[in-house]
Amino acid sequence: MTPRLAQPFAPDLGAEPPAWTLSAVCQSVDPEVFFPEKGEGVREAKRVCGGCAVRVECLTWTLATEATIGKRDGFVGHIHGIYGGLTAQERTRLLKQRQGERPPRPIAHGTEAGYKAHQRRGEPPCRACTDGSARAVSARRHANRKAPAA
Numbered sequence: 001m002t003p004r005l006a007q008p009f010a011p012d013l014g015a016e017p018p019a020w021t022l023s024a025v026c027q028s029v030d031p032e033v034f035f036p037e038k039g040e041g042v043r044e045a046k047r048v049c050g051g052c053a054v055r056v057e058c059l060t061w062t063l064a065t066e067a068t069i070g071k072r073d074g075f076v077g078h079i080h081g082i083y084g085g086l087t088a089q090e091r092t093r094l095l096k097q098r099q100g101e102r103p104p105r106p107i108a109h110g111t112e113a114g115y116k117a118h119q120r121r122g123e124p125p126c127r128a129c130t131d132g133s134a135r136a137v138s139a140r141r142h143a144n145r146k147a148p149a150a
């Protein structure tokens with residue numbers, strides 16, 4: 001017998017349902033609860049999600065899936081229904097908020113620029129950056145010494 005899947009998980013997403021859906025509380029709840037018609041409340045769905053052990057996994061998965069849909073279709077896509085305790089509207093807002101936040105630029109380790117980036121972040125430079133910076137400084141000194149006097 002195939003296990004019953006977490007009901008709110010839209011089967012048409014093409015992906016196999018993640019393993020944690022087996023622990024989803026919504027498996028044993030009337031799915032209608034998660035797809036309220038206009039005017040129907042969302043309180044019951046939120047209450048169920050609030051007591052679900054895999055709520056964080058669910059929300060993370062749903063947001064990631066919605067972000068993927070959004071990238072593919074060129075807009076912030078959302079899945080119908082309440083997942084991870086949030087309505088589609090609330091998730092869209094959260095996604096937009098997160099997309100607006102710029103991730104910190106990665107440090108080019110092993111370079112003088114990397115060394116300075118560590119300093120700007122207020123963290124001790126890593127070994128590679130310390131060495132890279134020392135190399136750059138000594139190369140400059142070397143070049144200066146070689147340069148003909150003006």
Ligand code: SF4
Pocket residue numbers: 006008024025026027048049050052053054055056058059082083084085
């Ligand atoms: S958080 Fe809600 S929608 Fe997600 S698995 Fe749990 S009960 Fe289902």
Ligand SMILES: [Zn+2]
Pocket residue numbers: 107108109110114115118125126127128129130
């Ligand atoms: Zn570094």
